[in-house]
Structure formats: structure tokens, C-alpha cells
Amino acid sequence: MAFTNENLVVAQEILARYPKPKSAILPLAHLAQDQDGYLTQDAMREIAELVGVTPAEVLGTTSFYTMFKRDPVGRLVVSVCTNVTCLVLGGPEVLEHLERRYAGDTEVTIEEVECLAACGNAPAMQVNYEFHESLTPEGAADIVDAYKRGELTARGVSGGTAGGGA
């Protein structure tokens, strides 16, 4: 999907920050992903036009970064750390529990990620880049359920607030 008129204004503001427009690829991709739920091919084409490179260059850049999802994901992306502190304090158990519990749930995408810088309160996860720490497997599922029920308000899939602003 193309940028909404509102986000197109944000996009122009982002472009104006940089001496060279190509620098705007990452923030524009975040903006598009928050808007569309993942980084669509249409969005990459539009970003290419905005910054003056080919769509292939936008793909070349964005495909390097794990935060950009080039296929549809759930409304809630749950990123569970299993790196070395979480490893010894229960991170893999949180991951396994969530993967089992939300298997087949199209609203929730569970992913294993690298260190989130929350090791003081391991194990940790993020839901759309909001931190949740000192987890148990059941406690982590309670948090995801609270997002599903709307009791917790989720950020965009790229971690932005509603309407973008990356």
C-alpha cells in the first residue's frame, strides 16, 4: 500500500532531515511497516521513488535488517530473547511455551531474537518492541493475551506509535 496522505507528510519531514535522501530508507521503511503491518513491495517501490534509488536498492538495504518483515506477520510480533543470559534464566522455556500456545494464531507471530539489552531482568521479550521483563512462560502468555484482548495497547509492528512518526 502506498503511504497515506498523513504519512506522506511525515515521510517528507523525514527526508528533510538528511543531507542525502538515501539515508531515509530505514526510517521510511519503519514508517511503512507501522502503517501496513509489514514491508510491502509497493512500499519499497514508493520509498525508492522518494529517495531516488531503484526498488532493488531499497530491497537490498532493507533485507539486511531483521526488523523488516517482507512477508505478512501477525498484528502482534513477540520477540523472545534466548541469548546467553536469558539462556540460563529461562528464555528458551518462554519461547517454547509461546510457540506452542500461539501455533496457528494468525494474530500473533512468535520469533526468537538476539540480546535485547534487558539482561538485568532476564528472561525478556518485546511485543511490537515494548519491553516485558522478568518473565515466566505463563506470565509471558498472560501479557500476550492482554494485548490480544486490547487491555494493553500495542505499538505498530515496527515499534512506532499509531500513525507513524519514525
Add this chain to the structure above:
Amino acid sequence: MMGHATETRIITKRLRDRTEDSWTLAGYTASGGYDALRKALAMEPAAIGAEQVAAAGLRGRGGAGFPTGTKWSFLPEGTYPRYLVVNGDEGEPSTFKDRMLVERDPHQLLEGIAIASYAIGCNKAFIYLRGEFALGFERLEAARLEAMAAGFLGENILGTGYDLDVVIHRGAGAYICGEETALLSSLEGDRGQPRIRPPFPAVAGLYAKPTVVNNVETLSTLPHIVAMGGEEYAKLGVNRSTGTRIFSVSGHVNRPGNYEVELGMTFRDLIFSPELAGGMRDGRPVKFFIPGGASSQWLTGSDEHLDAPLDMDYVQQTFGVMLGSGAVMVYDDTTNPALVAWRLAKFFAHESCGKCTPCREGTGWIEKILYRISHGEGRPQDLDLLLDVGDNISPGLNAPFSQTTICPLGPSAVSAVVSLQNYFRDEVIAMCRATA
């Protein structure tokens, strides 16, 4: 026992004291915020680096420990524009200090940026913030807008005629972008792959212009150096490791967390003081600890290692380890060192950018071999095979200080292998024999 070792809070003082509003302009200025900027703007720009920062002995807090004043002095004279780029891409496993500084004292960082930018003569600074730090981004952006409205950033700062535009740029999930040349590639809109040096960023960095890249903690320290005076700051610490640093202590300790301590304290005090990490869970012994982030070689629970001082040069020269990013991961005797080594290898294999063959191929092999060792499928000769692979990435196996690669990521993956060899060879081989 002597008195308990305690924190020396300089850059973490406000965020500990003002838990309700440390990230707001009101909270910041009510506790002395932006006074150092006023003081700095009355100084000759060049004197800030040459006198204050150099006298303070400030060294980079991101990992390499390079003297900050020296780094600034490499900018070629008379070449403009020049840029300050802030490395806020904190991704070194078990490091969580910059996230805290950004979320809970963003104005302190902005003040440090304004002072550094004035000192090096730049009018545009970029903060490259780790993409996953959504709250940190919001806090920093809100602080930037507050600071602009109050005249601490933007045009004609505090009526001095000095202008500074600050851009906050989110990364998107790539550990390698914490390496300064990869960070610059990423900031230019490319894949985050490191560049061969020379040219160094000071000569040809962002957009091929002279560029200084400094870490979040380094710049957060700057207002305090200006406020105290460099010579006064240098009285803290030990030898060439002056001042305080934040250590992120994690793992099997009673009180994991960030502790700002004066350099020169021992690892034992940091890990065992009841006011710091509080000792080991259930009173179990330290089996090993990783003293400077995942890239460092390991140390063990021996007296020799625990009693070593937090002195960047001492630990490197004596044990071949780094204080690096200030992460200290502590493991007790229930831990399988091969499993930790495997998980680190998996991390480095995932994060290898693919540019240099020894790293791209080698990290994958190390991960696979460590997987089978740590999952009951190892062969007794596997440790030697690992050393052979490692030697192709870090010749002589003195990782992370020798490399066949452009950047230190590949060699960092070898650190854990060398540590297994140094301290756990018998255990690893016995583990392989038991399953062979």
C-alpha cells in the same frame, strides 16, 4: 571484611535519584542540567578536547576504549562540514547500560552531544539508536524537542550564535551496526557492512566527510567532565582507566543490574558486594564469567581472576580479555560452558554481515560444531577442529586482537572457543567422549 564496595554515581545519579522525572527537561534542569553546556559555550571550542577531555583521560565506553580526546584530534583542520555520530546501537550481548541512559536520562546525552559538537566544530549530529529501543526513541525525541524549545539545541543556542541540528535515526536490527564503519554505511541507507580503514571516519566518515563516532555513555559523561574539570575527573579511577563506568552485571547473581563504579575496583567486589551484584544465587561458586561482553575471552572463578582490577589495560595485558562494553556475565557451577559458547557462536553466525569470507563461513562452522558438542553429539577431536577454524579468523588465536577480517565480529566468535580451550578443555573432551 573491609567496608562494602559501593557505586560512585555520576552519570547514573539523576536517574537513580529522580525516578519520576529524570527524563524530562524539568527534572533535568532542576538537577543542574545544561549548566555544563553554558560553561562549555564560554570556552574556546578546541580547548574542550585538548584540555578538558584529554586531561580527564576519557576513553570510549563502547568497547574499544580509545581515548576520546585523541579521536577528536584526528579531524583534519579546516575541513567542513563535519559530523558527530552517536553510537547508540547497543547490541553486545548482556550489555544494557546505553538503553538505560537513553530511556532515563536523554537530556544528559543531548547535553553531551551539544558540548562535543561545539568542541569539534560541527553543526549536525546524528544519534544512531538501536531500532528495538522504541521507548528510548520516544524519550529521546521528546527530549530533543524540549531542548530545542528551551534554546539548548537548534539555532543560536543560548544566544551564542552556535547552531546544532540533532537527528535521531533508528536502526533496524543488526548487531554489526554497532561497529562504527558499518554504522556509517547503515546511516547512509546501505546494508550495514564495515568498511576497510583507512580512511578512518575522522578523515572520511559519514557522506565521506570528517566524522567523530562516540558512544552514548562516553557522551553522557562529557557534561560531568566539563562541570568538574578534566583534571578533577582524572582523579577517579586507576592508571589509564580514569573515572567511572557502568557495568551491566547479569547471570547467576543475586542482584543483576547496572552499577556505576569507579574503575580500579575488583571483579570480586563488583560481583559480591551486597550493594552491587550481591553475590551468587544460592551461594554457589562462580564457574566462569565473561568480563566485557560476548566478544571478550572469559575468566574463571579463580582468586587470580576475581581479584583482578577493573582496569582496561591490566586485564588485556594480563589475561587477554577486555572490559569492552562493560557487560559482566556471571555463571555458576551448574552451567555447561559449551552450551554458552554455542549460543554465543549462534549469535555471531547470525549477525555476521557476510562481507569477509573467514567470518561468514567460519562463524557458521563454529556454531555447527559447538552445537553438536553441547547437544550430546560431539567428537573428542572437535575442540581441535574448532581451534583450527578459529585460527583462520583470528590467526594465533589471540582473539579479539588479531583478525583476517575487516572488523572484529569474526574474531569475537573465536573468543569463546579459545576460552573453552584455556579453561574447560578436559570438561569439553570428557563431554564428547561420554557421547561418542
